[in-house]
Amino acid sequence: xxxxxxxxTDVWRSYQRGSETIHALAGMSLTVQAGEMLGIVxxxxxxxxxxxxxxxxxxxxxxxxxxxxxTEVTGMPEKELVAFRRDxxxxxxxxxxxxxxxxxxxxxxxxxxxxxxxxxxxxALEALERVGLREVNALPHQLNGGDMQRVAIARALVxxxxxxxADEPTGRLEHQSRTAIMDIFxxxxxxxxxxxxxxxDPTLADETDRIIELRDGRISSPGRDSAMESSLKSED
Amino acid sequence: MxxxxxTQQSQTIQGRVATAxxxxxxxxxxxxxxxxxxxxxxxxxTGGFYCVLGPSGAGKTTLLNLLGVMDVPTSGxxxxxxxxxxxxxxxxxxxxxxxxxxxxxxxxxxxxxxxxxxxxxxxxxxxxxxxAGKxxxxxAVELLERVGLGHRLTHxxxEMSGGEMQRVAIARALIxxxxxxxADEPTGNVDTRTxxxxxxxxxxxxxxxxxxxxxxxxxxxxxxxDRVTHLRDGRLAKGKE
Ligand SMILES: Nc1ncnc2c1ncn2[C@@H]1O[C@H](COP(=O)(O)OP(=O)(O)OP(=O)(O)O)[C@@H](O)[C@H]1O
Ligand SMILES: Nc1ncnc2c1ncn2[C@@H]1O[C@H](COP(=O)(O)OP(=O)(O)OP(=O)(O)O)[C@@H](O)[C@H]1O
Ligand SMILES: [Mg+2]
Ligand SMILES: [Mg+2]
Numbered sequence: 001x002x003x004x005x006x007x008x009t010d011v012w013r014s015y016q017r018g019s020e021t022i023h024a025l026a027g028m029s030l031t032v033q034a035g036e037m038l039g040i041v042x043x044x045x046x047x048x049x050x051x052x053x054x055x056x057x058x059x060x061x062x063x064x065x066x067x068x069x070x071t072e073v074t075g076m077p078e079k080e081l082v083a084f085r086r087d088x089x090x091x092x093x094x095x096x097x098x099x100x101x102x103x104x105x106x107x108x109x110x111x112x113x114x115x116x117x118x119x120x121x122x123x124a125l126e127a128l129e130r131v132g133l134r135e136v137n138a139l140p141h142q143l144n145g146g147d148m149q150r151v152a153i154a155r156a157l158v159x160x161x162x163x164x165x166a167d168e169p170t171g172r173l174e175h176q177s178r179t180a181i182m183d184i185f186x187x188x189x190x191x192x193x194x195x196x197x198x199x200x201d202p203t204l205a206d207e208t209d210r211i212i213e214l215r216d217g218r219i220s221s222p223g224r225d226s227a228m229e230s231s232l233k234s235e236d
Numbered sequence: 237m238x239x240x241x242x243t244q245q246s247q248t249i250q251g252r253v254a255t256a257x258x259x260x261x262x263x264x265x266x267x268x269x270x271x272x273x274x275x276x277x278x279x280x281x282t283g284g285f286y287c288v289l290g291p292s293g294a295g296k297t298t299l300l301n302l303l304g305v306m307d308v309p310t311s312g313x314x315x316x317x318x319x320x321x322x323x324x325x326x327x328x329x330x331x332x333x334x335x336x337x338x339x340x341x342x343x344x345x346x347x348x349x350x351x352x353x354x355x356x357x358x359x360x361x362x363x364x365x366x367x368a369g370k371x372x373x374x375x376a377v378e379l380l381e382r383v384g385l386g387h388r389l390t391h392x393x394x395e396m397s398g399g400e401m402q403r404v405a406i407a408r409a410l411i412x413x414x415x416x417x418x419a420d421e422p423t424g425n426v427d428t429r430t431x432x433x434x435x436x437x438x439x440x441x442x443x444x445x446x447x448x449x450x451x452x453x454x455x456x457x458x459x460x461x462d463r464v465t466h467l468r469d470g471r472l473a474k475g476k477e
Binding site for chain 1: 301304306307331335338339342344346348350351352353354355359363364366367392394
């Protein structure tokens with residue numbers, strides 16, 4: 001069998017709030033294969049972002065294991081972890097986090113600067129072409145939301161990650177831009193990336209290969225199931 | 237707290253960091269024209285602390301974008317850091333030169349912090365310089381100490397409060413040793429106590445010689461700043477100079 005892009009095994013993340021312990025994640029296990037797009041849905045506070053933070057090595061589970069592309073990242077020293085994350089994982093957020101004083105192409109160059117890589121401009125332009133942005137010299141405030149998100153996706157892709165983690169990537173976009181962003185994701189999937197999308201948007205979730213629903217830090221319904229989907233929609 | 241001088245290059249010709257004369261900005265959206273600024277005469281002098289006060293839609297962000305050469309005027313003259321951006325007839329500074337002017341002279345702070353979530357505080361602060369091919373981690377650390385975050389150097393934004401994130405953003409705005417700090421509603425996203433402490437930090441930076449232009453619709457905040465320019469519907473209203 002092929003090595004999964006992401007394998008989470010019995011992941012817990014607990015926070016102490018005064019005398020109370022909050023289990024933001026309470027035993028999450030899941031696998032994402034190359035070329036697979038997984039949707040994660042669930043109410044606010046159910047642990048979606050917390051899970052992405054564990055999968056993306058931005059945080060360390062209280063208990064459990066995260067394996068990315070065959071490498072056990074749990075317990076990896078911080079320095080190594082940072083380098084591993086930069087080489088394997090791309091992040092996309094609801095707020096695009098572009099640097100307002102830098103142009104689109106400069107924003108895309110940023111991750112390569114930290115990795116001290118060459119041919120930055122050329123590769124940034126390639127990534128922007130891939131997401132279909134033409135105004136490469138525009139400042140973020142001159143772009144609409146959909147185009148800002150394209151820049152953010154190009155930035156996430158420019159170092160060719162194998163795992164793409166997106167937290168509400170279309171949360172701030174209108175319908176047309178959502179469709180365009182989803183098309184980009186599908187193209188990336190076809191190229192073999194593993195993609196995890198957290199979303200409140202049922203149409204976006206519908207486009208994924210598989211949906212899981214989180215409830216209180218656990219998977220409450222795994223796999224695609226149309227009854228579940230319609231119940232999700234009616235909850236919204 | 238260590239005192240870092242943030243304005244090694246704050247001297248510019250005639251003691252002015254920026255001058256606008258008859259400045260105007262029209263946005264065009266298809267056939268529609270929006271006059272965001274009309275006939276603005278303003279000058280910002282070395283050492284000054286200025287407030288641009290006005291309601292939503294008054295043109296505050298538009299003005300700051302012009303002063304920071306994030307955008308160019310459609311009429312009037314503008315000089316920033318001794319360079320003529322526009323001279324009444326046309327824009328004189330090409331795009332690449334504007335990027336450079338901005339990089340070398342201007343610090344920006346916005347209502348949203350725009351910190352990169354995957355980077356630590358120190359990395360976020362270093363970023364504008366790294367982009368320019370320079371690396372000055374020591375200065376980034378010094379600035380974080382200056383804004384009171386010496387103990388948060390390797391924390392990521394998600395591990396910080398709103399006030400702390402805004403301080404990181406302030407340190408980042410200072411990394412290029414700017415002459416002019418433009419702050420667009422910088423305390424709009426934090427509680428009043430945090431607002432006060434961030435304002436105190438601005439005061440200290442200004443005491444060190446940094447020119448600050450702060451845009452806000454917060455009258456109370458404006459009341460603490462000596463030179464207030466009132467904007468309404470894109471025009472200057474009578475101020476209390
Ligand atoms: N740093 C933290 N300290 C304490 N509790 C936290 C922390 N981060 C998250 N939590 C708690 O963990 C739980 C899960 O939060 P999480 O942000 O993962 O939810 P979410 O599903 O992403 O919600 P939303 O849809 O609102 O983004 C919540 O109860 C939250 O309050
Ligand atoms: N890129 C743009 N295209 C078209 N119109 C714009 C653009 N940016 C601003 N405007 C318009 O110009 C006017 C001034 O806007 P500006 O953002 O400068 O106001 P502001 O004083 O900063 O308001 P706020 O307090 O809400 O931030 C408004 O009518 C606004 O709708
Ligand atoms: Mg979340
Ligand atoms: Mg504004």
